[in-house]
Amino acid sequence: MDSVQKQYKTAKNLKTRISIHEKYSTNPQPFGDWIMSHYEIKPNSRILELGCGTGDMWKGKPALLEGGAQLILTDFSSGMLETAKKNIENSDYSDYIDFKIVDIQDIPFEDDSFDAVIANMMLHHVPNLDKGLTEVRRVLKQGGTFYCATYGEHGIMEFINDTLKEYHISGSIGKAFTLQNGANLLSKYFLTVEKLIRDDGLQITHIPDFTEYVLSMSGIVGIENADAEVLTQAFEKKSVNGTLYVPKEYGMFICK
Numbered sequence: 001m002d003s004v005q006k007q008y009k010t011a012k013n014l015k016t017r018i019s020i021h022e023k024y025s026t027n028p029q030p031f032g033d034w035i036m037s038h039y040e041i042k043p044n045s046r047i048l049e050l051g052c053g054t055g056d057m058w059k060g061k062p063a064l065l066e067g068g069a070q071l072i073l074t075d076f077s078s079g080m081l082e083t084a085k086k087n088i089e090n091s092d093y094s095d096y097i098d099f100k101i102v103d104i105q106d107i108p109f110e111d112d113s114f115d116a117v118i119a120n121m122m123l124h125h126v127p128n129l130d131k132g133l134t135e136v137r138r139v140l141k142q143g144g145t146f147y148c149a150t151y152g153e154h155g156i157m158e159f160i161n162d163t164l165k166e167y168h169i170s171g172s173i174g175k176a177f178t179l180q181n182g183a184n185l186l187s188k189y190f191l192t193v194e195k196l197i198r199d200d201g202l203q204i205t206h207i208p209d210f211t212e213y214v215l216s217m218s219g220i221v222g223i224e225n226a227d228a229e230v231l232t233q234a235f236e237k238k239s240v241n242g243t244l245y246v247p248k249e250y251g252m253f254i255c256k
Helices: 002-007 012-024 031-036 078-088 129-139 156-167 182-186 207-216 228-238
Strands: 046-049 070-075 097-101 114-118 140-151 193-198 201-204 244-247 250-255
Touching: 012 201, 012 207, 031 140, 070 078, 078 097, 114 129, 129 140, 129 182, 140 182, 156 228, 156 244, 182 193, 182 250, 201 207, 207 228, 207 244, 228 244
Parallel strands: 046 070, 046 114, 070 097, 114 140
Antiparallel strands: 140 250, 193 250, 201 244
């Protein structure tokens, strides 16, 4: 957990990882837009997002909050939450949004108080996931919806390990909550669990960008003190005509 807190103390590392997807994804629809296209937000809904990160996903989405909806954006990192505030505070719909530091394992809201709860790309970091999901279920109204995006076990990290094994460099992907095991974990708390898979990959034409992406994960995936030049050379060897293809495995669960 100390490594996670250091990793997300500010938005720098997260922004580095987001940028690689924005620049090189084969799916032209941004991941955040894909996730949000599945949200069903009714008028006067009360919505809680846990682990909101930079808040960028909500920029330019005023229609989702029309009809009196209230959104509470939360993160356990004060630095990340400050970034989210700056991204959204001058928007046309900022009056609909509040900000609060929150740990998913101890959500400071009453039972049955939200129509929707969101926790994207963060459940794998939760030390006590059972406690976290119990809290989500507690604050969710009867008939409410829980949205949570995550990654699979056979995407980017698996590619990195396969590419770097001859250099005796390896990292580990957290498997506490993935596309492979998420449905079983969620089914203990929700009546229905639907899994959606996104079709996507990376076609990287400037390989040092991917090196920077890998180094941005140092401390949370076990790749420590890796040499940037060595990484770039390894990835260049895997490229074809100057382009490196990296598979992605991302999706989301919609729980009722």
